[in-house]
Amino acid sequence: MSEQGHSGGKKLYLSVWFWLLALTIFEVIMAYQHMPLHPMLVILMSLSVIKAALIISYFMHLRFERLSLFLTLFPALIFCLVMLMLFFPDAKRLYDLRVP
């Protein structure tokens, strides 16, 4: 990447850092709300995905790279991550076997 990609300036990076910290504090506050596990899981993972997107886009500069790099790397990764989710129905089956 050229230097241009790194010319976002300290202000941009500090604001991303601020938002990452704010989201982290929000996550911690959420963890102390009395809420069932599954809605909590969805909320916390959604916040983590937002934080990951901020890190990848700005700190890792993917936002300033060619679209072809993103398209080569990420759709395959997301596909594999979704495939990993196929294990969870089996976890529920095991739980139901153990806890009638």
Place this chain on the structure above:
Amino acid sequence: MSSTDLEYNTGTSVWDGGTSPYAIGSKKLGMWLFIIADSLTFASLLVTYSYLRSATDNWPRPFHSWPSITMATVMTFCLLTSSVTMVFGVAAASRNERKRAAMWIVFTILGGLAFVVLHLNEWRGLIEEGVTPFKNPWGVPLFGGAFFTLTGLHMTHVIIGCLYLSVIAFAFGRGKFSFEDVEVSGLYWHFVDLVWMFIFPMVYLLSNSTVGAH
């Protein structure tokens, strides 16, 4: 596509390799490919942890507000801050300010070391409670296996990152290595930070004793 289509950009023949489709160096592409592969390793471990927790009725939740959640939050702060100092280091390297880049990378290493010290201290607390990779007082031995494998692999990445950045800071400050080398090391460090953004809520926050059972 005719050979002329490829030649217009570079003025070279298609037989010379054509144009670079990503417009980045091979080192950077290599690091991105490593990061994608390593993401799947960590995703597999996180899915393993979640699978075991979902399938187990009495999954242990030993992480209380103090010290675990508080310390894990401070560790998150250390990693996020070390990421922003790494960005400043890469930006300084892009301007060829070698001493300044090395200084920012040293700050990054300090953030990483603070993370490791706090994490080891947390491990010590758990081990004193009787949690090991093979057994724990709650009778769910897979908890220790899953927890120590996941957090241990991440800590190994942080320690390797500190060593990697030490070499980069030392050499770049002394006029060796290129900007791309610093940028590639930054990619690795941000990835280590990124992985923690998933371990922290999945392992610690969801084990908070106020969250609903199971």
